[in-house]
Amino acid sequence: MxxxxxxxxxxxxxxTLTNRNGSRFERLTSPQRLELWLRANDLxxxxxxxxxxxxxxxxxxxxxxxRIGTAVCEDRRASRADVGIVNTxxxxxxAHLVLESGRALWKSAGDNPIRDxxxxxxxxxxxxxxxxxxxRVKACQGDGCxxxxxxxxxxxxxxxxxxxxxxxxxxxxxxxxxxx
Ligand SMILES: [Zn+2]
Numbered sequence: 001m002x003x004x005x006x007x008x009x010x011x012x013x014x015x016t017l018t019n020r021n022g023s024r025f026e027r028l029t030s031p032q033r034l035e036l037w038l039r040a041n042d043l044x045x046x047x048x049x050x051x052x053x054x055x056x057x058x059x060x061x062x063x064x065x066x067r068i069g070t071a072v073c074e075d076r077r078a079s080r081a082d083v084g085i086v087n088t089x090x091x092x093x094x095a096h097l098v099l100e101s102g103r104a105l106w107k108s109a110g111d112n113p114i115r116d117x118x119x120x121x122x123x124x125x126x127x128x129x130x131x132x133x134x135x136r137v138k139a140c141q142g143d144g145c146x147x148x149x150x151x152x153x154x155x156x157x158x159x160x161x162x163x164x165x166x167x168x169x170x171x172x173x174x175x176x177x178x179x180x
Contacts, residue, residue, distance in 0.1 A: 005165075008128055011149055013062055017066075031054055045108075073138055086122050093122070096109060143169070
């Protein structure tokens with residue numbers, strides 16, 4: 001199961017690996033799973049077959065986004081290598097947005113739909129991490145989660161990447177602790 005409840009595309013992508021600080025849980029376990037994720041997020045509508053190289057490239061991009069996001073949360077400068085990975089991924093893509101039956105869809109214009117789709121994720125990461133919302137980028141306080149999100153709450157006091165998953169877990173353990 002993918003976790004698709006993050007409003008920020010780039011962070012939805014980083015959530016394909018969870019618990020980076022603990023029992024790492026990888027959801028992009030094969031090139032086919034990468035394809036599935038890209039389709040589930042409306043980033044690719046062309047038939048194509050992802051390769052092991054595509055998967056490795058996607059995972060490298062994902063981890064670079066996650067490291068930069070974590071640096072932004074902690075008010076640190078991101079590594080140049082990571083910035084390079086994200087910028088290159090953004091640069092290499094050739095995709096455009098179209099309106100189709102009332103729905104916004106990404107179309108690949110290049111010869112590599114996977115690369116085009118990943119460039120959309122990279123561009124989204126750049127817009128979030130370097131845009132007006134960058135000081136609302138936060139790391140989930142859920143136990144070991146390490147998920148990133150943009151805190152759009154009015155009080156700027158949201159603590160979890162997902163209310164349904166990490167928020168509920170935290171509430172449950174607080175209740176258990178009180179019951180003990
Ligand atoms: Zn979380």
